[in-house]
Amino acid sequence: MFKKIAVAFDESPEAERAFRSALDLATLVAGEIYLITVIENQPAYMSYVSAVAPEVPLLLKNQKRAFYEDLHNKARAMAEQAGISLRSELIEGDEIDALLQGIDRLLPELLVVGLRREPGGFSRYLGGTAHQLALHAKCDVLGVR
Template sequence: MFRKIAVAYNESPESERALLSAIRLTKSLAAELSTITVAADLPAYTAFASATDPDLTRVLKDDRLDFYEGLQRKALAMAHDHNVEVTSHIVEGHDVAAIVDFLRKQHADLLVIGLHQRDLYIARLWSTVYELAQEAPCSILGVH
């Protein structure tokens, strides 16, 4: 069945629900669990701001890394509360491409993702979840 489970994890409540479901599934299947967090690029205005303070880019990158490492610590704590081991990964790049690349490299069997509630049907057509469903090299479990 599923031996290598990955969960897309960020600061959203949807991804936290996905992580909890992935933890429970991992435990019931005696599988391996990995979290993947895609680090967002620094805003474009950073280039302008760094002209006034050359250290600003480094400070913003350090703050961004601290934020994502804090998310990973939260995921580790949640998994440990359920006696599940988890390996955490932070990657950079476009959301979909970075996750798909991770899934291929890790040979994941299942990707667990949190589903956002959308009001407009048209908004679903360009969503990250829809793109992942088209590109992922493994099965996907969407969690409400």
């Protein structure tokens, strides 16, 4: 029963709630947690920035990687305190595609995602990241509010 639990993880409050729920569940079933964080591709306008200051895109990417590594280390400390094994992975690319690739590679039994309401209620009509993951992930998905 859900021994291998993946969490779509970033700095958002929704992802933190998803992680805490996954941690609670892993504690109950003696499971393990896998954090998956996507370092999204830089926006197209960064090509203009790199023309003027070629070092800036790499600097920003490295800062983002260091930020997420620190976030993962904090989550790892929480998991260790709860007696839960935690592994983590940073993947570069498009958010949904990269998360699905990570899920295909890890083969978790459950993916935990934080649900968020988009301003203006657009998510009701278009579907957000969690909706796309629920449609395409090859495992069960738990959405946490």
